[in-house]
Amino acid sequence: MRSRRSLTFLLFITPVVLWLFLLIVLPHVDLLLMSFHTEDDSGAMVWSLVNYLNFFQEPVYWRTFMRTAIYAILVTMITFAVSLPVAFYITKVVSPRFSGFLSLLLLMPFWVSELVRVYGWMILLRESGVLNHFLMVSGLLQRPVEMLYNDVTMVMGLVYTSMLFMVVPLISVLESLDDSLIEAAYDLGGGIFSIVTRIIIPHAMPGIMSGGIVVFMLTLGNYLTPNLIGGKNSLWFTEQIYNQFIASFNWNQGAAFGFLLLVLSSSIIWLGLKLTRQKLSQVVQ
């Protein structure tokens, strides 16, 4: 019996350990090691801090880094502000007959590839796009306006891309909110503002956190949206990584950038979890 049990145990643990060590742990260790190496004059690999020094000395690198971080936080907050009323409407306001249908409808666009969604925005907003066509036909515009390639459009695109990951956790926490709490607050004379800030948001905190973490992580690591509809002269940090890897072929520098992005995303996620006293395993459920 004892040996049988250990046989199945081995059967389960071997693929999992192989997966996690060969594809997750060792590659990230390699990433870290690579980032501390550089080629010396003879072309040999030597230990060095030059990749990180480059990052701090070259303003364009750390500015891109800060810009990416700040925009990712902004996108996360806008996504929350846009999603909360929708989640509230679906769980508490609309008649229960429609709420299932509406939440299904909500999921549909997110099954479709991100590329297709970004492409949809491109043909809507570009100079020869659909929106410009309607504005011209209706006489609101005399000549077409380029609505792509600026930061506002990029932020909108990023919010659009990651909205689902905020709405779904919000719906599930709001479903567990007892209506009578809101009724009681209302009977005691609470207005909308105080009900939202003192009942709904505190109750929804776990959902806000898990949505926020996923949205933040996805936005920070996004490449498609900033690349296709963002401004041409203002880079996203993932584009810097891509440039180092594919264009300049400086893998050590790229590794350092990758590691910095990883540190940024992990530390913000860690901070978020600490502030709300939650565990990663609860948040990802």
Next chain:
Amino acid sequence: MIRSLPNTRPYTIGFKIYVGLFFSFLFLPLVVTCVLAFNDSPFPALPWKGFTLTWFTGDQPGRVGIFHDTVNLSAIWVSFKVAFWVSLLSTIVGTCGAFLFEQEQFRFKQALYFLMLAPLVVPGVILGISILLFANTLGVAVENTFNLDVPLFRPGFWLVVLGQFSFIATLVTLVVSARLKKFDRTLEEAALNLGANRLEVIWHITLKFLRPAIIGAGAVAFLMSFENFNTTLFLVGSEATLPITLYLQVRDGSTPVINAISFLLIVGTSLLALINLTFSRKKE
């Protein structure tokens, strides 16, 4: 405020307008993409020049539809192959993971569980570059010591499969674990008492119970793999997957063929989503 409370008219109407705007915002780009796939114009733009199926079936020079477009067709085929292997591998390993974390006790279980969750919070781009670096390191090491050139370690088909598998397996593990939590273990005990060994119990009883979750997770894994861009970008070799091919086309200008492909993708994924949904409804 809510259903059970009296609401003022402006509040209800305002809310309805907001949600209406939200849903139009959600669907507008998709609807426009689909509609323009049928416009008889060489550019995916208005004005409307009449209905056509050219961008699907056309084979005239300059008006080649998707069904005759060899570049995109082969990219779709590559994506299918990648998605097939990714969903196969990740359902097998993910199911092993679910059994491991739900039914086995061992040292460092918490640490391993945490490691299993890590791919969810690592940006896809980072996963891509670290796997690329590591494969390259291995390739160089193997070449120097054994004088062997192993194609697996260069960007290409199998590296894409492994890269996507590395985070999709986490998702499968979580989905299958959630189902395994609901499993009544007395059924296993009964079978063990009746003389089955542990592997027989798992094969005949536990896996039967898990089947809907495994199929559902496999479908999601397939879809995620088919659509993955971030991780694939760094690992792709000469055989580009569909998102990579489409990205290059979208970046350098666009033709209504891209709309036609998008239309097929939207219809295909919606169907898959519906199938997946009916499956998960059934298991409840």
